[in-house]
Amino acid sequence: MKPETALRIGRAERFLVQAEEYQAERAPEAIIHLAYYAMLHAAAAVLIERLGRAPKTHGAIIGQFSNLTVTDGDRGQSLSRRFNKAQNIRLASDYGDENATASEAAEMREAARAFLAYCRSLV
Numbered sequence: 034m035k036p037e038t039a040l041r042i043g044r045a046e047r048f049l050v051q052a053e054e055y056q057a058e059r060a061p062e063a064i065i066h067l068a069y070y071a072m073l074h075a076a077a078a079v080l081i082e083r084l085g086r087a088p089k090t091h092g093a094i095i096g097q098f099s100n101l102t103v104t105d106g107d108r109g110q111s112l113s114r115r116f117n118k119a120q121n122i123r124l125a126s127d128y129g130d131e132n133a134t135a136s137e138a139a140e141m142r143e144a145a146r147a148f149l150a151y152c153r154s155l156v
Contacts, residue, residue, distance in 0.1 A: 041078035061138035068145035069123035075152035082156040
């Protein structure tokens with residue numbers, strides 16, 4: 034594993050651990066934010082390991098990750114869609130007119146768990 038890959042996976046794991054420490058009812062925005070960034074860093078780690086580098090923008094990371102996993106069957110495609118959806122939920126949580134919900138936070142945390150497990154299997 035490349036050093037930068039290990040750095041990004043470690044960062045992803047720390048964000049997920051932090052997301053696990055919050056209660057969804059009390060801090061849904063924090064969970065959503067942390068879970069999304071856990072996914073972003075895990076995806077970047079895969080791209081670094083597989084392609085040698087990761088793009089700078091969130092959208093480019095999501096797009097390249099999706100392209101990389103498109104041939105990886107239902108699991109890869111499903112998790113890529115969840116990653117894309119996670120960005121939308123995070124943006125709505127950070128900037129939207131409505132408050133994030135506990136169910137959105139719980140869903141994001143679960144998605145991040147599955148996504149990190151998948152990314153670890155790719156590096």
